[in-house]
Amino acid sequence: MTPIVGLTMARIAERRDALTSTYMEAVQMAGGIPVLLPNMVSQDALNAVDGLILTGGGDFHPKWYGEPNRGTRMETVSVERDATEMTLIREAGRRGIPMLGICRGIQALAVTLGGTLIQDLASPIAHSQSAPRPEPTHTVEIDPASHLFTVLGLLKTVRVNSFHHQAVADVPPGWQVSARSEDGMIEAMEGQIGGTWSLGVQWHPEDMVQTGEGSALKIFQGLIETATCYHVQGRRN
Numbered sequence: 001m002t003p004i005v006g007l008t009m010a011r012i013a014e015r016r017d018a019l020t021s022t023y024m025e026a027v028q029m030a031g032g033i034p035v036l037l038p039n040m041v042s043q044d045a046l047n048a049v050d051g052l053i054l055t056g057g058g059d060f061h062p063k064w065y066g067e068p069n070r071g072t073r074m075e076t077v078s079v080e081r082d083a084t085e086m087t088l089i090r091e092a093g094r095r096g097i098p099m100l101g102i103c104r105g106i107q108a109l110a111v112t113l114g115g116t117l118i119q120d121l122a123s124p125i126a127h128s129q130s131a132p133r134p135e136p137t138h139t140v141e142i143d144p145a146s147h148l149f150t151v152l153g154l155l156k157t158v159r160v161n162s163f164h165h166q167a168v169a170d171v172p173p174g175w176q177v178s179a180r181s182e183d184g185m186i187e188a189m190e191g192q193i194g195g196t197w198s199l200g201v202q203w204h205p206e207d208m209v210q211t212g213e214g215s216a217l218k219i220f221q222g223l224i225e226t227a228t229c230y231h232v233q234g235r236r237n
């Protein structure tokens, strides 16, 4: 069987949602069927999927994690998108649907499940690269005790791209840090919800699957594997 993976979308203008096709291509290359979840769906949309990808995009409104604005780029905030993704994450967690958070997506997982964010990085390493998207510009060190270490084929370090000015400050209760950059920023985290692994990465593996950089496709294959388990266990509605 081929698992179906739902992907959240960016609110790019009033009444206009979009998603870069590299996400859909990566899901397809990894053996899944990508379906798009626009910013008006209810939690019932999860009846149709075996896995969920929280995609990249603008900042979360800091009110969701109870902080004043300390460098959040308010012009990139969509509270409609924030609310849709938080609803989907809570419900996916309840059902045990495996999740992969990418860039904003790791932050979505953190904000929704009780973690916090650094609202504006002051880091010596450039986490906002000007190099082309498929090009890795910094390394991350993987915790050998992590699920991510297994997913990546036992790699201790990988080279990743970097397009973020925020990062996870505190991971949610029950989650663990699975990778950090040289400057100590959280670049990946993981948690087991409802018996299923979910993962967040701060980089953009969907932009690196074509070149094979950083074992990027393995991250999507890891999601497809857990989504397949979810499906064959007959857990989808």
Ligand SMILES: [Mn+2]
Residues within 6 Å of the ligand: 127, 138, 161, 162, 163, 164, 181, 187, 202, 203
């Ligand atoms: Mn980075």
